[in-house]
Amino acid sequence: MANQTRNTLEERAQRAILQYAFFRPESALILAGTLIVTALSLLVRDPTGALARAFAEIPWFVWPLGGLVAEAAVVYSSLTDREAHKRIVAAMLEDEFEPEKLQSKDLQEQVRDAFKYRGLITAALRERRESVLKDHLAETAVQLDEWLEEVYGLAQRLDRYRRERSLHRQNWERGQQRMAELRQLLQRENNPALRQDIEYNIKSLQRQLDTIQELENAMERARLRLENTLTAMSTIYTQTMLVGAKDIDSGRARRLRDDIAEEVNELADVLVSMDEVYSNEPQALSNNL
Numbered sequence: 001m002a003n004q005t006r007n008t009l010e011e012r013a014q015r016a017i018l019q020y021a022f023f024r025p026e027s028a029l030i031l032a033g034t035l036i037v038t039a040l041s042l043l044v045r046d047p048t049g050a051l052a053r054a055f056a057e058i059p060w061f062v063w064p065l066g067g068l069v070a071e072a073a074v075v076y077s078s079l080t081d082r083e084a085h086k087r088i089v090a091a092m093l094e095d096e097f098e099p100e101k102l103q104s105k106d107l108q109e110q111v112r113d114a115f116k117y118r119g120l121i122t123a124a125l126r127e128r129r130e131s132v133l134k135d136h137l138a139e140t141a142v143q144l145d146e147w148l149e150e151v152y153g154l155a156q157r158l159d160r161y162r163r164e165r166s167l168h169r170q171n172w173e174r175g176q177q178r179m180a181e182l183r184q185l186l187q188r189e190n191n192p193a194l195r196q197d198i199e200y201n202i203k204s205l206q207r208q209l210d211t212i213q214e215l216e217n218a219m220e221r222a223r224l225r226l227e228n229t230l231t232a233m234s235t236i237y238t239q240t241m242l243v244g245a246k247d248i249d250s251g252r253a254r255r256l257r258d259d260i261a262e263e264v265n266e267l268a269d270v271l272v273s274m275d276e277v278y279s280n281e282p283q284a285l286s287n288n289l
Contacts (some may be wrong), residue, residue: 016092021078027071034067102159110226114151117233118144142274143260147233150267156228157274161219168212175209211277215275218277225270233264 041060097115099108121144161168179202186198238258 001004016088017079020088021075022077024074030067030070030074034063034070038063038067072095095238097148102155104159104162106228107155107159108203111152111224111229113230114148114233117149118229119235121233121237143264147229147260147264147267149271150271151226151229153266153271154222154229154274157221158226158272159217161215170217172212175212179205215277218274222270222274225267229263231266232259236260 038060041058041063097111099111099115102108102111116270182198182202182205186202189195189198239259
């Protein structure tokens with residue numbers, strides 16, 4: 001799950017970076033300038049003035065080639081600008097992960113807190129002057145983006161569950177009532193075939209009730225995990241401020257990245273568990289009620 005999420009995030013980030021590289025304002029200016037000077041080179045037949053004659057003596061195809069070289073330079077600079085990459089990914093995440101899409105106010109606030117910690121950590125990394133340390137901690141910033149994506153996914157699932165909580169509770173109460181009716185019916189029934197059908201319905205209904213309980217437990221674990229994640233982000237921010245250049249050799253910077261990787265993986269495992277429970281959600285509960 002974590003590797004799949006990481007690959008998805010990287011793919012979207014790469015597309016965003018490529019779009020930025022080819023559609024920068026500088027690229028538009030280069031294209032417009034190349035078209036204008038190429039058109040003038042083809043249209044001007046009888047130039048007057050030394051400058052105009054010098055311009056006309058340049059072969060027209062030089063201008064498209066020059067524009068192509070200039071655009072290649074802009075693209076290359078865009079693809080190798082690590083600070084620009086950070087800004088692009090941050091903007092991409094903010095566009096995708098909108099807290100306002102969540103109905104629960106407390107979940108909105110928790111997602112905003114996660115963005116806040118990411119911004120604080122990113123700002124702290126940007127202020128580092130030690131180039132070696134900055135390179136090491138840049139990897140930490142990438143992990144934070146993966147972490148943020150997991151946090152938002154967790155908040156989305158919790159928000160969905162809260163919207164459906166009344167339905168789950170209603171199904172649970174109806175299921176309990178129907179279970180009592182079936183057990184009473186089983187005690188009164190003497191026909192072996194009918195007793196077998198009743199026992200089958202009881203087992204099926206019990207599995208569905210167990211699934212509702214598992215869903216409730218999974219959501220409670222997810223709620224606690226989200227709280228723990230925000231605490232961990234605060235701790236990571238403090239550790240980021242304390243890491244110095246001398247800590248690279250001691251492995252402190254690597255341990256910081258390992259701590260974040262562990263948090264990301266654990267959060268991904270929680271998401272997998274939640275999705276598994278939801279996939280087993282009693283779709284046909286009403287058939288036994």
